[in-house]
Amino acid sequence: MNPPLVKVRAVREPDAGRNPLPAAQAETLKIDVEHLIFFYGEKRALEDISIKIQPNVVTAFIGPSGCGKSTFLRTLNRMNDIIPGARVEGRVCIDGQDIYRAGVDVVAVRRKVGMVFQKSNPFPKSIFENVAYGLRINRLTSNRSELAGRVEESLQQAALWEEVKDRLHESALALSGGQQQRLCIARALAVKPDILLMDEPASALDPIATQRIEELIYQLKAKFTIVIVTHNMQQAARVSDFTAFFWLGRLVEYERTDKMFTAPSEKLTEDYLTGRFG
């Protein structure tokens, strides 16, 4: 049989008002979540979330405490797996592959989808060993000089190299809070993920350290797809291309950041952004 002249693509019903991406880009989606429902035991923490994220953009998740934005972020690299009683329904596709399909290698998923946590969590090892950790356990480098090269490269990407290059073998715990967080970013970058999930990466940092992290996010966008959870709406406005507003476990609005912050289509979003609640 001859191949069809016109390539027929499975047509997806565009989620009107929810997904600001044109349907034609569906093929190049980095993250494609469909009808995700998340349970903590009997409690439904997330209700029917669908969202499509393009490569090399920064997407911010905003919303009041307990709205499910962190929970949703953690479904994207299956970090919720370690919570007893957690259960997921629906599909989460990364590069078109459903990561909750049976037989998926969770370790491979987490290598592809890196994560930076709210509180910096350097291992009680040296600065070098922190960055080398992911490379070592995944056997990503074949010799010492390659390992050292990747460590340096990652620290430079995280804008930390100049500050630590003379004390790579000192304890990571001696670094300042902002440096520790950049170290954690370097550690995540070292395994060369495609996607970087950041769960309020600057919430425990002072304004100057926060600014550095934000500049970093802007630079990293060229290479990675970034999803950032933030409590700080100004931060979302500054760093992100798209913003998703969560409320009570639902995705209320997902829109280009400039549009969301100037002309949100949902009343609830407007009330939240103008500080009427939350």
Next chain:
Amino acid sequence: MISARTATPRKVLSALFVAACALCVALALVPLAFVLFFVVSQGIQSLTVEFFTHNPRPVGEPGGGMANAIVGTLILTALAAAMAVPIGVLSGVYLAEYPGSRFASAVRFAADTLNGVPSIVIGVFAYAVVVLPLRHFSTLAGGFALGVMMIPIITRTTEELLLLVPNALREGALALGATRARAVFTVIVPAALPGIITGVVLALARIAGETAPLLFTSFNNRFFSTSLVQPISSITVQVFTYAISPYEDWHRQAWAGALVLVTIVLVCSMAARVAAARVANIRGR
């Protein structure tokens, strides 16, 4: 008016209470002070170079030492550690990793019970399972008895220390693509390692001073021996043997042995404390 000088009933009561606490502390420390005083004052005069380099002399012959017993105690505790450290640490890892499972509760209960079993009973157990099949007393049997005593201590210490490691470290390792086992053995156990080592040293100090489990397992040996299948001398059993003997000279040797033993235990405890303090410093930052 707030006056610092007036003795209100509340202040008097407070002072009385603090005084009572101080008195109780002093009372608790008195036995320790007396033990140390007697052991040092009685033992120091017999603590000669010969005591460390020579074996016991026959009855009636003056001099001699406890070289065989000191070496014996070192071998016995090393054997016990070789047996108890792997089993104890791995059981502790299991308890910390699967805290809710039924098996874990059973293990925890068993460890606590074993911890409370009188040491003489552990000796009887070792006699039954090691000495009887081998048909004679041996170093192995003594090391086994001490190891059995050490396991529950190390298990529970390891479990408690692992539970203190922040969960954020585990998540950090998992997010980098570590498997659960990998995260445990490359991040969580190393983070708790200084504390675990402290626990092991304290456990060693404790079992080094045990006599009862050795009486009918490793027994005693008047000669220098490093054989694992022969009876072996130990400081504690030697002190016991000398102390109940009718000879003045042996009594002096017993005091010296007690001094060596107390010194070993004190040095171990202090080393463990220093290590723990250093860990606390690192964590505190």
